Structures are given as structure tokens and as C-alpha cells.
Amino acid sequence: MTSLFQNYARRSVHLVKGRGTIVTDDKGKDYLDFTSGIAVVSLGHAHHALVEVVKRQSEKLWHVSNLFESPEQELLAAKLTEDTPFSHAFFCNSGAEANEAAIKLARKHTKKNVIITFEQSFHGRTFGAMSATGQVKVREGFGPLLESFRIIPYNDAQQLEAAIDGDVAAIMLEVIQGEGGVNQIDPDFAQLLTDLCKSKGILLIIDEVQTGIGRTGTRYAYEQTVLEPDIITLAKGLGGGFPIGAMLGSSELFQSFGPGTHGTTFGGNPLAVAVAQTVVDIVFKKKFLLEVEDKSNYLIEKLQASLSKDQYSIRGAGLLLGIECRDEVQSFIQQAETAGLLLVQAGANVIRMLPPLTVTYEEIDQAVDILATVLLAEKVAVT
Known part of the structure; x- marks a missing residue:
């Protein structure tokens, strides 16, 4: 029992x-x-460095509300966005939470509702992230999901072009679909997707929850492609085992996530940020x-x-x-x-x-x- x-x-x-x-x-x-x-x-x-930083930070401060300034979050955000298209970060607790933040930001910024995602993708098990996920086994049994996601075959140029209209706010993808079978993006498809996002004014969200923080041999997996994301999401390896997630976004999106638009109680807490900063210092x-x-x-x-x-x-x-x-x-x-x-x-x-x-x-x-x-x-x- x-x-x-x-x-x-x-x-x-x-x-x-x-x-x-x-x-x-x-x-x-x-x-x-x-x-x-x-x-x-x-x-x-x-890992000895992570053990030591947890010990040190646990004797100073475990939690403080995000109502207060956090120099430590600022330092981590700067490290994650250095030499990237991104200028700002939002910290949370998991990959699903990071993807929820990305979905909200894309819709609020563009004032459009539709997000294109792909079959065999996995973006999390919260309601929005589950609706974005292109696997029936994850979605079934929960009744009607959010209708604003168009799920199309991965690496299918014809289907991608057919799915785009004036209602599309963003395209959301994994460079390598980890849960869905370790499926890699085709270079020609990546180029088409990049061109379409630019010409149609569509945001590109890349889910780097599994591929980010050195997992594919570069800081982020998109760096090995022609893709030019407006938003990426992180978690998993970022904390080296300590729960933390992050969403990174470009400067054009800054004004769309003002006070009261999104939040988290535990996201970016001092323990998580201290560990993540140490991970990034080593991996990057x-x-x-x-x-x-x-x-x-x-x-x-x-x-x-x-x-x-x-x-x-x-x-x-x-x-x-x-x-x-x-x-x-x-x-x-x-x-x-x-x-x-x-x-x-x-x-x-x-x-x-x-x-x-x-x-x-x-x-x-x-x-x-x-x-x-x-x-x-x-x-x-x-x-």
C-alpha cells in the first residue's frame, strides 16, 4: 500500500x-x-562546487520575496544573456513554468493568440504547456485543451507554410525533441522557419529545457543552427539538480512583461540562483x-x-x-x-x-x- x-x-x-x-x-x-x-x-x-555553494548560501538566506530587489538574479541574468540576442530573464522553478511564461509573453506582446508547435514535441504537463505538447499520450484524458495551438509535423515545410496566417503569435519548438525521440531539426527547415518568422513578424520560442546549458556542446542548442529566437526557456541542467527555470527574452519584449503580468513565489530564490550561477560559471x-x-x-x-x-x-x-x-x-x-x-x-x-x-x-x-x-x-x- x-x-x-x-x-x-x-x-x-x-x-x-x-x-x-x-x-x-x-x-x-x-x-x-x-x-x-x-x-x-x-x-x-x-559536485563539490555545488555542495559548497549550497552550504554557504543556506547559512545566509533561503528565501526572499520577489517584491525585493535581487542583485544575485541580476548577475545570473547577465551571465545567461551575455553575447546572445536576449537582454532580460525571468526566473521560475521548472521547464513547464518557463514555457508557460513564454506562452503568456508571446501572446501579450503580439496581441495574437495562435502558437504553432510540432508533433512529438514535449513542453511540460501544466495546462498551457500540455496543450502545446505534440504527443497524444501526454494530452489525452483531460478534456478540451487550449485551442490556440496548431500542432503540425516536425520538419514539414509545406505544413508549416500552410499553418501560418495573421493570427499566429509565435512558433515554439525544440531544436532536438528529447522526449519525442531525439529528433533533430533539419537545416533547410530551420532556414525556412527563420525566414518566415522574419517576414511575417512571428516570434520564435525555442524550448531549451533539455538541450540548454551545455548539453549539446554549446551553451544553447540553437547556437548550432541558423535559428534566431526571440525567447528561449531553460531549466533542468541550469540548476545541476536544484530546481530552477528561466525564460530569456529580447529587448523588444521588455515592456510587455511589466509589474503584475506574471509572477512566482519561489522562482529565483537565493539558493537556486546561487547554485545556477555556479553551474553556469563552470559549464560556459x-x-x-x-x-x-x-x-x-x-x-x-x-x-x-x-x-x-x-x-x-x-x-x-x-x-x-x-x-x-x-x-x-x-x-x-x-x-x-x-x-x-x-x-x-x-x-x-x-x-x-x-x-x-x-x-x-x-x-x-x-x-x-x-x-x-x-x-x-x-x-x-x-x-
């Missing part, structure tokens, strides 16, 4: 501690964590991002050398990679867990690999060996 709602399909493993990429369960068994709490613990578990260093890119190349090369191209395809960027399999992957993930490797799905047929950005090359070797053994054993069994 449980006192919890069963809204999660929980695994039976009970994790009790972690250090770097390694987590340990209540029976003393170690695992390689290639989920990172679903792209959250960007610097691994119990050029050397660190180059190491993420190098580890990504190494991981891809190892996977390609270990897995048959006829059976598996690898996609993604940085340390957000998907392995598409011919069969459903749930049993593979369970077998890998038994062997000491934690993974997560991205749809029925895709294994998602999300190691901490601090993962070592030796840990990559170990993880690929485990996964290859599991998949090879399955192939032999089927044969």
Missing part, C-alpha cells in the same frame, strides 16, 4: 547516494547514471564546452563501432544522444539496469543517453560495453 499517487511508472531501484556519474542503491549496488535525472545533474551527483567556459563536444564524438564513435548500422541508428548532439532500435526498448533498458547502467527511453523504440557533462572517457567505455552486450544478447536470442 502506498500513500503516493501512482502517476509515475517507477522502477524498483531505490537510489540513496551518488558521486559524479555513479549512483548507489540501498543494497550497495553501483550504477552508471546515463540519465542524469533526465538531463538535470549536468555536473554529476554531489570554452574549455568545458569543447570537452563536452569531444566526449560526444568519442561516445558516438564507440557506439558506431559496437552497434550494427543495419540494426541501430544514432542521432542527437553533444551528450543528448538517441539510439533508434527496430524493437521496443523497454526490455533493453531493464537489462542494462540489471547490468549496472541506467538509461531512459525517448519513445517506444529509442534509447536516450544523457550522461552528466562531467562523465569520464572510462565511464563512456563501460557504458557502451554494457549496452552493446545487452543489445547483442537480444539479437542472438532473436536469431
Whole structure:
């Protein structure tokens, strides 16, 4: 009997501690964590710098209302917007909250109601973010959702052009659809989308909740494309495991989010901001991002050398990679867990690999060996 709602399909493993990429369960068994709490613990578990900053900040100030000025928020906002198209930030607690803020800002600024999103997208489970999400399994069972979202196929130029009219306030997308199957934006589609936003005066919102803060090898994933966003949303890796979300917007949007238009009780609290500032100080260093890119190349090369191209395809960027399999992957993930490797799905047929950005090359070797053994054993069994 449980006192919890069963809204999660929980695994039976009970994790009790972690250090770097390694987590340990209540029976003393170690695992390689290639989920990172679903792209959250960007610097691994119990990173020394984050532990220290939490200790220091917890002895000074935990919470203060957003009715008061916050120099710490100003510093974090400046770091996140430096050398970007953005000039202002709003801090909240999660990715869904950041996306809700983006939706509100786009509609208020443009005075239009329609936002175009894409099939297989995932933007959160609050009502607005769920309405924006292009996955039936997330949306079904809740009655009529918000009607102001037009959900079209991803990377479909014809459908995009047909969906645009004078009522469209914004287009909202993920550069890589993490939950939806690790689907990447096509360069030609990205160029068309950019051109249409410019010519039609449509805002571009990029959901960087999973791809931001170094996950794809650059500060933000859009930096690897021609896309020119007006708004991006962040969370997950921004806090390295401490809850925080953010929306960044261009200077043209500043006047549309004045006092009373939006708010949060806990968003941008001193503990969260102190941790996020430390994460950003580490991750945004050029050397660190180059190491993420190098580890990504190494991981891809190892996977390609270990897995048959006829059976598996690898996609993604940085340390957000998907392995598409011919069969459903749930049993593979369970077998890998038994062997000491934690993974997560991205749809029925895709294994998602999300190691901490601090993962070592030796840990990559170990993880690929485990996964290859599991998949090879399955192939032999089927044969």
C-alpha cells in the first residue's frame, strides 16, 4: 500500500547516494547514471562546487520575496544573456513554468493568440504547456485543451507554410525533441522557419529545457543552427539538480512583461540562483564546452563501432544522444539496469543517453560495453 499517487511508472531501484556519474542503491549496488535525472545533474551527483555553494548560501538566506530587489538574479541574468540576442530573464522553478511564461509573453506582446508547435514535441504537463505538447499520450484524458495551438509535423515545410496566417503569435519548438525521440531539426527547415518568422513578424520560442546549458556542446542548442529566437526557456541542467527555470527574452519584449503580468513565489530564490550561477560559471567556459563536444564524438564513435548500422541508428548532439532500435526498448533498458547502467527511453523504440557533462572517457567505455552486450544478447536470442 502506498500513500503516493501512482502517476509515475517507477522502477524498483531505490537510489540513496551518488558521486559524479555513479549512483548507489540501498543494497550497495553501483550504477552508471546515463540519465542524469533526465538531463538535470549536468555536473554529476554531489559536485563539490555545488555542495559548497549550497552550504554557504543556506547559512545566509533561503528565501526572499520577489517584491525585493535581487542583485544575485541580476548577475545570473547577465551571465545567461551575455553575447546572445536576449537582454532580460525571468526566473521560475521548472521547464513547464518557463514555457508557460513564454506562452503568456508571446501572446501579450503580439496581441495574437495562435502558437504553432510540432508533433512529438514535449513542453511540460501544466495546462498551457500540455496543450502545446505534440504527443497524444501526454494530452489525452483531460478534456478540451487550449485551442490556440496548431500542432503540425516536425520538419514539414509545406505544413508549416500552410499553418501560418495573421493570427499566429509565435512558433515554439525544440531544436532536438528529447522526449519525442531525439529528433533533430533539419537545416533547410530551420532556414525556412527563420525566414518566415522574419517576414511575417512571428516570434520564435525555442524550448531549451533539455538541450540548454551545455548539453549539446554549446551553451544553447540553437547556437548550432541558423535559428534566431526571440525567447528561449531553460531549466533542468541550469540548476545541476536544484530546481530552477528561466525564460530569456529580447529587448523588444521588455515592456510587455511589466509589474503584475506574471509572477512566482519561489522562482529565483537565493539558493537556486546561487547554485545556477555556479553551474553556469563552470559549464560556459570554452574549455568545458569543447570537452563536452569531444566526449560526444568519442561516445558516438564507440557506439558506431559496437552497434550494427543495419540494426541501430544514432542521432542527437553533444551528450543528448538517441539510439533508434527496430524493437521496443523497454526490455533493453531493464537489462542494462540489471547490468549496472541506467538509461531512459525517448519513445517506444529509442534509447536516450544523457550522461552528466562531467562523465569520464572510462565511464563512456563501460557504458557502451554494457549496452552493446545487452543489445547483442537480444539479437542472438532473436536469431
